[in-house]
Amino acid sequence: MGETREIYLKVSESYLASSIQIPVTVIRGRAPGPTAFVLAAIHGDEINGADIVRRLMFDIDHEKLSGTLIAIPVVNIPGFLAQSRYLPYHRDLNRFFPGKRKGNNAERIAARLFNEIILKSDFGIDLHTAADGRVNLPHIRGDMTHPRVRHIARAFGAAVLVNQAGMPGSLRREATEAGVPTILFEAGETRRFSNRISAAGLRGVLNVLSEFGMWPAHEQERPPFQVIVKASEWIRAEKGGILDLNVRPGDLIYKGDVIGAILNPFGKTVTQLRAPTTGIVIGVTTAPLTVPGTGVIHVARLKKTLPLVERSLKKSGKRARRRL
Numbered sequence: 001m002g003e004t005r006e007i008y009l010k011v012s013e014s015y016l017a018s019s020i021q022i023p024v025t026v027i028r029g030r031a032p033g034p035t036a037f038v039l040a041a042i043h044g045d046e047i048n049g050a051d052i053v054r055r056l057m058f059d060i061d062h063e064k065l066s067g068t069l070i071a072i073p074v075v076n077i078p079g080f081l082a083q084s085r086y087l088p089y090h091r092d093l094n095r096f097f098p099g100k101r102k103g104n105n106a107e108r109i110a111a112r113l114f115n116e117i118i119l120k121s122d123f124g125i126d127l128h129t130a131a132d133g134r135v136n137l138p139h140i141r142g143d144m145t146h147p148r149v150r151h152i153a154r155a156f157g158a159a160v161l162v163n164q165a166g167m168p169g170s171l172r173r174e175a176t177e178a179g180v181p182t183i184l185f186e187a188g189e190t191r192r193f194s195n196r197i198s199a200a201g202l203r204g205v206l207n208v209l210s211e212f213g214m215w216p217a218h219e220q221e222r223p224p225f226q227v228i229v230k231a232s233e234w235i236r237a238e239k240g241g242i243l244d245l246n247v248r249p250g251d252l253i254y255k256g257d258v259i260g261a262i263l264n265p266f267g268k269t270v271t272q273l274r275a276p277t278t279g280i281v282i283g284v285t286t287a288p289l290t291v292p293g294t295g296v297i298h299v300a301r302l303k304k305t306l307p308l309v310e311r312s313l314k315k316s317g318k319r320a321r322r323r324l
């Protein structure tokens with residue numbers, strides 16, 4: 001017999017002497033199976049994942065579930081309330097895992113979540129968006145040299161998988177090292193819900209649950225290709241000015257392509273931006289102004305997999321735009 005429970009996990013206290021509690025929905029399926037966590041908004045302004053979790057809780061019925069799903073729409077409560085990435089004192093919660101019970105405020109919150117949720121799971125998915133002022137192509141990040149992480153990442157069904165274990169102290173890295181393989185979904189932008197990205201995120205999570213026998217198998221919509229990329233780099237502006245960008249997330253760009261220009265206030269081109277490498281655009285700035293060093297485009301480099309990507313985009317009739 002399955003059941004769904006909504007609980008609050010107390011992780012801290014506020015200046016008003018009230019509890020800071022994380023809302024947690026625990027869905028225990030009718031049949032036995034693995035335990036998985038899906039959580040969002042470790043960065044308090046990256047709220048699109050909260051909409052993915054909401055859709056997930058709406059779709060998942062404990063009668064049809066095998067195993068246990070732990071769903072958390074918002075982890076970083078102070079950041080969420082302030083619409084900020086950070087905890088108080090400008091601390092990035094995603095640098096403090098696995099946390100410390102008697103440590104600073106961020107370490108204590110991290111330790112509660114890590115001990116009560118993460119370590120009780122078999123695997124997990126951490127939902128993010130691009131940082132403030134940027135927008136990302138939906139993609140997966142994780143340690144792709146880890147066979148179980150790679151299995152989860154492939155099952156999610158995104159086209160681009162970036163092989164990045166994550167910074168020390170990040171949830172995905174520390175959870176994976178503690179024996180709970182975890183992937184990160186990066187998509188969209190801060191302080192927004194995008195219907196397209198919520199749908200892609202929900203589909204990916206359900207794909208993973210099906211792959212591990214937790215959810216009935218369904219017709220999986222596969223991406224036109226799937227590549228693991230080992231390296232990504234930011235293309236930065238060399239000049240200050242007004243940005244006129246020609247590319248979007250998902251575009252395939254070739255080394256030497258003109259991908260934009262930086263203009264002066266008279267509208268004259270100060271400098272052209274050229275692609276220093278061949279790859280898929282996985283993130284772009286949403287801010288139209290630059291100074292020397294502003295990150296403008298985030299590119300995942302393609303080498304051996306380039307022909308596969310070219311063939312797939314051609315087949316799906318998107319060659320003219322070379323866009324995913």
Ligand SMILES: [Zn+2]
Nearest residue numbers: 043046128129
């Ligand atoms: Zn984030």
